[in-house]
Amino acid sequence: LGSLEIPLESVESMLWLGRRRSRFCPSCLAENGGRWMLAWRMRWSFACLRHNCLLADSCPACRSPQRAVPASVALIPVPGLCAHKLIGCHGRGVTRCGTELAVAPSLPLAHDHPILTTQQMINAAVFTGIARTGIYGRAPAPLSALIADLCALGGRIMRYPNLDELRQLTSEAVVAEFLAARKEAMFGNRGVTADSSAVASGIATAAAGSILGAANTAEAAGRMRWLIAFNRHNGRSVSATNIGWGRGISAALRSVQLSALSSYLSVSDQLRYRTHSTTPRRPHPRSAAERARWLPSLLWPAVCLNVRCDGVGFGQVRSALAVAVVLVGSRITLSAAAELLGAATNARAVSRVLQRVGLSDSARGVWRTVEELADQLDADRSPIDYARRRTLSCGDLLPESVWIEICLSSGISPGRALRLALARCWLYERITGFPGSQARWAVDSPEFRSKLADLPELLNSEFISAADCYAGHFLAEQAIVGEPVAWAPAMLPECGAPVAVGGPVRSHRAEVNLSRVLRESSLAAGSVPPATSSGVCAARRILPRESLEVLYVEQRKSLAHIGSRYGLSRQMVTQLAHSYGIAIRASGRPHLD
Structure with missing residues (x-):
């Protein structure tokens, strides 16, 4: 096995390293004169790739397992014959069974049968010490992780077997052999253990191998959903916290499990476990606060442009998706996430919007965009410290004299006091990323909010340039230098178009x-x-x-x-x-x- 290092947490799952008894291939014994293969002693050796059949578990006459105990020193073994004592005999010089093991029955399999395919995968991993195929293609895993994954999946599959699914995965003959073996009480109802038969191990690993052999996480999750659905249908708890099913499993399998469980999780938990990304994983306890620092309370408009959410205002969508970005990969609650963004919204409102978005056909794309944006901010934070911007003192923002000067230079009518209040709210939102409707100059009325939403239609590029120039001076007076007035990611997920901040903003x-x-x-x-x-x-x-x-x-x-x-x-x-x-x-x- 080379220089294989087995993590301590995987030792309990590494049952394949030793076996109290050995299976065998009758055809191989017939061909080689009874010589015993070392590979047959591995617990996860259950099929012969040379003769395309399952290995035999016991002598066809006395039904005793082979090589279960060391042979007596007084006994000269005969290759190919059963050396087990006859039932009722005691002592060293007793008569042995002596049945020819080459005549033991074995179940033939098609050359492309899933059981043989999985045996090939195991043998290749044993030879190299690393699993590189299937879900391990992008991140190869050590042999210990592969065996731990097979134990976790195979044990769960055999503990609560869905015979219809197993027939589709293997064949009617294999399942019939499995049922017959179970009826004869050759092994218990404890899953794949030391007492399992070759057919039980073959079915378990074939079912597990169909999942582990998928090309990517999404495909593997689709193949695993029947197992989760069957367990939940029978009243067994399957959640993001107990879905491991074993110790020492690989990160690749955990990603598959979380992705398969996605439809049973709330929207907030889907974001916490990143179930729509290529590598779902458990949340990190310290990722939310740092990300919220570089995130506006209202998510950038271009990110939310294609979000479909009937009955919800665009501002509500932006505030809810900003909270959703904070949730990604973290353990923070909705209330705490909203608080980090200045409490522009509350947990109840965010939950309502996320549920409405989750009911749309484009929900999966929206959540994938949110998760990608969170990863983008973690890798390359924004140039604006929005946490500091949210604490700015903006009481003297845009004096009337400056407002009139900007309007005259850009050819826009300054209007009355209401228009100045609208402009201050608009500029406040542009600078701080906080809703302008909650600024000190805002009026709590539908009419004011409607006018604020329509205001950008009256603005031109000259006005935006002059307003940004004033905003830059205003920020400098607040000891904020080296930051742009407004900013958006250079390449937004799912949008594809770069976003600049120099021209007029759409309403x-x-x-x-x-x-x-x-x-x-x-x-x-x-x-x-x-x-x-x-x-x-x-x-x-x-x-x-x-x-x-x-x-x-x-x-x-x-x-x-x-x-x-x-x-x-x-x-x-x-x-x-x-x-x-x-x-x-x-x-x-x-x-x-």
């Missing part, structure tokens, strides 16, 4: 409208424009020439109808048509002959 309604367009049209996710792009250049990404020609020229839709569908104004669609060289129809109803 919440505009973002929701664009999300609706993406769902209803055939645009690919990669054609989504950056959330801060503007003008005809951005409109081209939303509405390509081919789509505009089909809608306007062939289907004769109006410019206003097309603009409403794609979240653009009628004037922008007109400019886009001119840029594409598409002639604009004369106004008025079309003439009918």
Whole structure:
């Protein structure tokens, strides 16, 4: 076995290292004159790859196991014959059974039978000391981990056998042999143990091997779900805390178990165990606080753009998904996670939104995006310390004189006091990542929140540049230097488009409208424009020439109808048509002959 090192926690599962008795292949004994193979003494040797059959467990005459005790020094053994004492005989010079073991019955198997495939996998791992196939392809595991995994899965499968599934995995003949052996009480109902027969070990390892031999975690989890469902159907507890089923199992198997259990977990637990990632794992106790420090209370709009959640506002989605990012891989509660982000929302509201998102068809993609974003922030934190931003004193943010100056320089009407309050709330959210609707200037009314959501539609790139310039000075006065005013990940998971922060920001309604367009049209996710792009250049990404020609020229839709569908104004669609060289129809109803 080479220089194999066995972890102490795996010793209890390493039953294959020794065996009080030995199985044998009758065909091999017939061919080699009765010579005994060393491999037959391994506990997890249950099939002969040379003759494609199960090994025999005992003498066909006296039904005694072979090589169970050392032979007497006074006995000259005869190769190929049973050396067990006859029943009722005592002493050294007693008569031995002497039955020819080559005539023992053995169950033949097809050359590609799962039992033989699993025996090949075990033999290869024993030869090299490492398991490299199946779920171990990306992260090879030592032989001890493979055996521990086989023990964990095989023991659970044989402890609570689902005969219908086992028939599909092996064959009717193998299961019939297993039932006959169990009826004869050759082994107990304790799973794969020292007293198990070759057919029991073969079935257990074949069923376990079908899971371990999968190409990836997701495929292996799909093959394991029948086992979890059968256990739960029969009233046996299967949860993320007790699903190990054995000591010393590999990280790869634990990932498969957690992924297979995903549908039985709450959304928050799915995020804690990362069940939608390629490597689900147990939560880490100290990952939440550090990640929350670099995370805004409202998740970046572009991340939430494609989230489908009927009956929930866009701001609620952003705040709930920000809490979800904190939950990923941590043991923190919903309440504590919301508190880390400044209590912009509460546990009840977050739970409601996560449940609503979980009911949508795109839920799996949303959770995968959240988990990838958490990993991205852990690997490369954001340049903004949002925990510090949330504690800023913003009482004197955007004085009226500065507001008027910015409006005059950007050609925007300053309006009345209400518009200044809206602008302060908007800039407060932009600087701190905290909801502007909860700023000190906000009015707790649906009308104010609606106007705040619509405000970015009135802003242009000149206003954004001037506001960011003022915000930079404001942050410097608060001893915050070396940080951008606003920021978003350079490459957002599932979005594919880089996000800049220099142009006008889309309103919440505009973002929701664009999300609706993406769902209803055939645009690919990669054609989504950056959330801060503007003008005809951005409109081209939303509405390509081919789509505009089909809608306007062939289907004769109006410019206003097309603009409403794609979240653009009628004037922008007109400019886009001119840029594409598409002639604009004369106004008025079309003439009918």
